[in-house]
Amino acid sequence: MVTERVSSLAKALEQEIIVGLLRPGERLDETSIAERFNVSRTPVREALRHLSSIGLVELRPRRGAVVASPGLKDLLEMFEVMAELEGMCGRLAARRLSERGRTELRQLHERSRVFVDDGDSDGYYEANVAFHEAIYQGGQNRFLADQTRRIRNRLAPYRRLQLRRRNRLAESFAEHDRILHAIMDGNEQLVDELLQAHVTVQGGSFTDFIASLSAELDQRVAG
Amino acid sequence: MVTERVSSLAKALEQEIIVGLLRPGERLDETSIAERFNVSRTPVREALRHLSSIGLVELRPRRGAVVASPGLKDLLEMFEVMAELEGMCGRLAARRLSERGRTELRQLHERSRVFVDDGDSDGYYEANVAFHEAIYQGGQNRFLADQTRRIRNRLAPYRRLQLRRRNRLAESFAEHDRILHAIMDGNEQLVDELLQAHVTVQGGSFTDFIASLSAELDQRVAG
């Protein structure tokens, strides 16, 4: 993307935000970050600006940077768009996935079964990412894949909770199964619907979903 | 978005790129830009980084910045995504547009008729932007509107040629007319199809479209 130091800084900070080490609303002091990474403020500022441009950080003029903490309305809007893009990836994959890609997707899905059986949610998390990533690839549209991934990452802090829900692993696996078959059948319409539901409602009721988002938001305000 | 000087710098440069003053592939020398705007290199670098993050500029490590010049494949990918998002805006607008918004959209469309009759393509360009902007608004999803606008701007340099085509004004107006009616009828499916076709094929044949993109690309390489 860019120069060495700045890009690794940006990646490190992005990862900390995605993983939840840096939580929404948290202050991002230029000097502290500079000291923490042993660099001057200059590359830190450039990294922060990049993160701001992709929506992970909010830059308030003369008042510093904070981890972006979108309101409930913002989140719903972002989920709506993410669902559309994930659905589009699925549709394109159903149409364009190569024979090799199909085999790979099937294998990825099969391999994720063990994590469900073991109740290994971290392991499943990785497998889940790989599954979706394979669908992105299958769409044969790198730009679309980038955009989708970007929104996905931006929403990551608010999706984590969802994944810890009871039975979520089995539910997710079952959904993946249906998605996989729809892709294999080339049923674009169905893939679209299944994927959209998969990434938004996340197996629970929509009300639960909203409630969990609200909870996350309250937590932020309280913190 | 950000601090005063940097953001105005970014906006100025973005505008120059969109309008075509700065052409794809053109070098963006930090020092020259700094001198041109009477600032130091620091804010220039930050502005360039922002533009890079939103895809308008390419930052090659230690080799400077250039106006992004995507290849044909990249362009097709971006058009594919833009079409999807414009279509989504239309679908949402068909579902959510308020009575006031509907009236406004109708008025905007009616007002654009004069530009067609006068053959005033610059005037129509503005009216066209306003028409689409009204649809964005109508979707009631600010995030989606931002994303769509962003891609639209990014593709602006490659859409300009299209708009100068013979008869394009009348064609575009006719398409807007169909889109408007579909929105008024709440026919989401139809709006989607019409808008996708409208923003990609642009009234001509798809082959013509590709050809014009290739031409633009060749021009870039030659320059």
Place this chain on the structure above:
DNA sequence: TCAATCGATATTGTATACAATGATAGCTTT
């Protein structure tokens, strides 16, 4: 006791200085 104002301090925004690397031109060699 509380609110408001003013000043000290911390932090951001910008400029400049320095370091490091890529580009270029001239020279050498075959």
Place this chain on the structure above:
DNA sequence: AAAGCTATCATTGTATACAATATCGATTGA
């Protein structure tokens, strides 16, 4: 004459210095 190498130069990357502004606490007054 052409290709490769080297030294110089231009440009980017980073650090530091300085300027400007927001934050926060103390003080004052009601």
